[in-house]
Amino acid sequence: MNVIDLLNPAAVRVISGASSKKRLMHDLAETAASAYGVDNHQTVEALMERESLGPTGVGHGVALPHARLRGLERVVGSFILLERPIDFEAVDRQPVDIVFGLFAPEDAGVEHLKALALVSRTLRDAGFCNKLRANPDPGKLFTILTEVAPVQAA
Template identity: 35%
Template sequence: MNISDLLSAHNVILDAGPANKETLLDLLATEASSRIGAPKEEILKALQAREHIGSTALGKGVALPHTELRGTENPLVLFARLRKPIDFEARDDEPVDLFFLVLWPTATRKGLLPVMGEICQALRDPQSLRKLRQAETPDAVVQLVRQALPPNAERELDDDDF
């Protein structure tokens, strides 16, 4: 399974309005809950616990909040773009406006790192980030992410790849 299998237009949120980290995590937990059926409070608690370990902000205005969840069967990737960037405790001190949320079933944890690696690869190019910030539709975001992936990421990644 790779990012192309997990990110669909249905899982893209454009121009969301959270004003801080707490309200953003709440929004992401609410959206994720409606898609995977896990309780919002459980998702929110897991995301908060992960952020307590250290910020998942990658720099350049991007964050990759992620966690494993017990009792879920399928992974979920959501993309959210904010109207206004927020402080997400990034190492480069830049506010964050682009978020990829990754929720992964604990029972199949081996796939989490490859998918997160693909997301990071897709976001390395500053042009890709600029285009994501300008995308007008959820379909455009999905297409941009797919285009930003290196050619070998289009194949199914095996655990042996990492």
């Protein structure tokens, strides 16, 4: 599995106006709805429900919100680069500006976990994240994200 298997060009956005975690979840859901046809309301609810179990801000300005959704046939992703970082209750208490949302079918098993691990390993690379931050254009971001070589498990 590679990032290109998860991401659609229409699911990559740069946002300047996210003022809160909740607003970001709405933006993430809207992005997924337009790119994959998922239900916007259901997506926001699923993201917020997952977030209530524990924050998905993994540190170093990166968040990996994820949820299982009715109607999906495969695991898909949405990427948002925030022009202004926001508080996301991340594990390191640092604000978040890189957000990769993952959405899986309700009955997805190991594929959901593989996708989460892939994205997590990819965004653990500080140099890669800096490259993303330096290219605030959705087309360039899509290219950077999908050209990344598969990262092997540590």
